[in-house]
Amino acid sequence: MEALNLMPEILFYIISGMVLVSSVMVVASRNPITSAIFLVVDLFFVAALYASLGADFTAAVQVLVYAGAIVVLFVFVIMLLNLKPEALRGFRFTVGEALVLLITLTGFVIIATELAHAPPDIASPGNLGAAAIELAGGNTFVVGMRMFTAFLWPFEIASVLILLAIVACVMVAKKDKKSGLKGHIQSSGGN
Amino acid sequence: MNLGVDLTFLEFLASLPALVEWNDFTVGLVAFAVKFAILVGGLLQLPPLLVWIERRVPALMQRRRGPNRVGFFKWRLYGLMQSLADTIKLIFKEEVVPDGAHKVFYHLAPVFCVFPAFLVACAIPYGPDLLVFGHKIPLSVVRLDVGFLFILAISSLAVYGVSLAGWASNNKYSLMGSLRASAQMISYEIPLGMSLIPIVLIYGTLDLGKIVEAQTSLIHWGVFAAPFSFMIFLICMFAETNRAPFDLAEAEGELVAGFHTEYNSAKFAAFFLGEYVSMFVLSCLAATVFFGGWQVPFVPYETIVALAGSPNIAALAGIMMLLLKASFFMWVYIWVRWTLPRFRYDQLMSLGWKFMLPIGLANVVGTAVVLAVLRFK
Amino acid sequence: MNPYIPVIIVLIFGVLLGSILSGLAAFLGPKKYLKEKMDPYECGVPKVTSGSEKMSVKFYLTAILFILFDIETVFLYLWARTFDQLGWLGVVEVAMFVLVLVVGYIYVLKRGALEWD
Numbered sequence: 001m002e003a004l005n006l007m008p009e010i011l012f013y014i015i016s017g018m019v020l021v022s023s024v025m026v027v028a029s030r031n032p033i034t035s036a037i038f039l040v041v042d043l044f045f046v047a048a049l050y051a052s053l054g055a056d057f058t059a060a061v062q063v064l065v066y067a068g069a070i071v072v073l074f075v076f077v078i079m080l081l082n083l084k085p086e087a088l089r090g091f092r093f094t095v096g097e098a099l100v101l102l103i104t105l106t107g108f109v110i111i112a113t114e115l116a117h118a119p120p121d122i123a124s125p126g127n128l129g130a131a132a133i134e135l136a137g138g139n140t141f142v143v144g145m146r147m148f149t150a151f152l153w154p155f156e157i158a159s160v161l162i163l164l165a166i167v168a169c170v171m172v173a174k175k176d177k178k179s180g181l182k183g184h185i186q187s188s189g190g191n
Numbered sequence: 192m193n194l195g196v197d198l199t200f201l202e203f204l205a206s207l208p209a210l211v212e213w214n215d216f217t218v219g220l221v222a223f224a225v226k227f228a229i230l231v232g233g234l235l236q237l238p239p240l241l242v243w244i245e246r247r248v249p250a251l252m253q254r255r256r257g258p259n260r261v262g263f264f265k266w267r268l269y270g271l272m273q274s275l276a277d278t279i280k281l282i283f284k285e286e287v288v289p290d291g292a293h294k295v296f297y298h299l300a301p302v303f304c305v306f307p308a309f310l311v312a313c314a315i316p317y318g319p320d321l322l323v324f325g326h327k328i329p330l331s332v333v334r335l336d337v338g339f340l341f342i343l344a345i346s347s348l349a350v351y352g353v354s355l356a357g358w359a360s361n362n363k364y365s366l367m368g369s370l371r372a373s374a375q376m377i378s379y380e381i382p383l384g385m386s387l388i389p390i391v392l393i394y395g396t397l398d399l400g401k402i403v404e405a406q407t408s409l410i411h412w413g414v415f416a417a418p419f420s421f422m423i424f425l426i427c428m429f430a431e432t433n434r435a436p437f438d439l440a441e442a443e444g445e446l447v448a449g450f451h452t453e454y455n456s457a458k459f460a461a462f463f464l465g466e467y468v469s470m471f472v473l474s475c476l477a478a479t480v481f482f483g484g485w486q487v488p489f490v491p492y493e494t495i496v497a498l499a500g501s502p503n504i505a506a507l508a509g510i511m512m513l514l515l516k517a518s519f520f521m522w523v524y525i526w527v528r529w530t531l532p533r534f535r536y537d538q539l540m541s542l543g544w545k546f547m548l549p550i551g552l553a554n555v556v557g558t559a560v561v562l563a564v565l566r567f568k
Numbered sequence: 569m570n571p572y573i574p575v576i577i578v579l580i581f582g583v584l585l586g587s588i589l590s591g592l593a594a595f596l597g598p599k600k601y602l603k604e605k606m607d608p609y610e611c612g613v614p615k616v617t618s619g620s621e622k623m624s625v626k627f628y629l630t631a632i633l634f635i636l637f638d639i640e641t642v643f644l645y646l647w648a649r650t651f652d653q654l655g656w657l658g659v660v661e662v663a664m665f666v667l668v669l670v671v672g673y674i675y676v677l678k679r680g681a682l683e684w685d
């Protein structure tokens with residue numbers, strides 16, 4: 001029975017390990033499609049991590065939106081541009097990439113320190129434990145209630161954000177109204 | 192534990208249950224294993240059976256004979272053994288991997304087609320709770336609070352099987368077919384998702400088991416509570432599984448066979464398995480959400496339990512009922528395939544984006560307003 | 569027991585099953601290499617164009633619009649689950665949300681981004 005009590009922790013380390021391995025593979029693989037598929041695996045295991053913490057809704061949305069929608073777009077773009085591994089250079093940092101890495105690391109440090117100094121009710125499950133959430137009507141319900149009361153404005157602003165994204169992507173994909181969609185991406189050898 | 196030499200294997204097996212401490216956890220574990228084994232065993236029988244039906248039924252419709260030769264000695268069983276023969280042949284065929292194919296993804300694509308279908312099949316409630324030695328055992332392999340979203344999320348992963356298959360084959364027909372199929376699948380996923388929102392509004396839960404329990408009588412069935420949802424769902428069912436009239440991906444006349452042009456032998460069978468299992472799952476989902484699932488029409492569950500004297504017999508009746516309802520939808524799949532001609536691709540996409548999407552959204556808003564007026568005064 | 573542990577077991581099984589089916593083909597059956605046989609299918613003639621054509625940008629547009637409407641659907645699910653408790657307030661909130669997106673949808677429609685020819 002001791003092993004059973006340890007199971008969540010063992011599970012956590014296994015899943016985290018998978019997340020880390022697949023993340024490294026996303027960056028390290030030479031073929032863009034391989035990267036995309038490892039990204040799917042990665043996002044799937046992140047969802048598993050959420051699920052193991054009792055955040056069912058977040059886990060489902062993680063798979064639905066990230067693994068099932070956003071990476072589909074990546075795959076389409078890779079197919080669209082038909083990137084070949086040989087067309088891509090290997091590991092060499094440009095200034096921009098170094099900057100991105102720096103910003104990411106800074107963000108990571110900030111979040112980590114914030115979490116370390118956060119009041120205990122955020123850092124530890126405490127009053128938001130699995131049993132409490134179950135009693136309140138389940139994870140989806142609790143998230144929904146919070147979203148439509150405390151976080152109403154972010155929710156409404158999200159709609160404007162989505163609207164902007166819609167307009168932007170149509171603007172990019174479709175230059176002018178008369179000529180219809182610019183059928184194909186122009187490049188050497190393209191049809 | 193003393194394992195004497197005189198203990199036979201059967202005696203050892205019989206003594207096993209006494210060695211285990213039976214609590215909710217161990218019972219759940221054994222129940223999971225048994226349910227899962229039965230479900231997988233059943234699902235693996237589906238493709239041969241359905242292939243046979245799908246050849247016999249159109250033969251009936253078109254006044255042909257269909258397969259009727261293969262059998263054991265003089266028993267021909269209406270050609271039922273044809274599927275068995277086909278399966279054996281498929282498995283022992285030479286595998287032809289085209290030159291220039293991306294080896295890893297060529298082998299991986301069928302995997303991506305198979306596992307989402309099986310995973311979703313596990314979330315369907317196949318019957319009311321069993322009662323074994325005082326332990327309640329729900330008749331779905333996994334029961335989740337986010338049932339609907341889980342099903343939508345996992346089935347959205349099936350796109351990768353299709354797009355990888357086309358991309359890895361190094362064949363332009365495959366690539367075009369896979370791009371068409373995946374664009375079609377994602378386009379119809381939105382109306383599919385939206386068609387289920389009114390159901391959540393009406394029953395107030397995402398848990399499929401609870402939705403079935405709420406559909407106690409005919410008037411509470413989803414199809415009468417949300418008829419537009421059912422229509423949208425029905426259309427999306429065909430599009431999501433790439434079946435006629437939406438089988439643009441394998442438009443034989445122009446794309447040879449779509450994304451699985453370059454697939455043969457057991458890998459081709461794997462695509463078949465994925466397609467038929469997801470057809471079955473969507474049929475079960477339609478029956479569960481819109482036609483009362485395992486509920487027997489006109490006879491409430493309590494009456495059956497009282498008549499049969501045991502919830503287990505009622506559960507059996509429930510499973511039969513669900514399978515009956517699901518087979519109706521499987522029949523609709525085949526019926527429609529041999530009735531309606533194929534769409535053109537631009538028609539398909541504009542149906543999805545210009546008709547289904549606004550109708551789906553209007554359906555959500557309309558249902559919400561009606562329900563709000565009824566419930567909140 | 570966490571209800572997702574069965575999910576993981578089923579997932580592993582599904583992947584295994586797919587791999588076994590996929591692998592069966594590689595182990596069973598004869599193997600004979602023939603240049604002509606291994607050519608990508610092209611109705612019997614030698615390959616005319618490669619399998620890696622550039623694809624239409626319309627697929628990309630479809631995918632990105634799909635993401636955006638998918639996110640919208642997720643929000644609607646959250647609201648649908650809490651519909652009874654939120655009452656009219658929720659209906660009004662979501663009506664505003666949907667209204668903004670309908671504007672976007674009409675824009676997409678008017679720009680002809682959903683046309684396929």
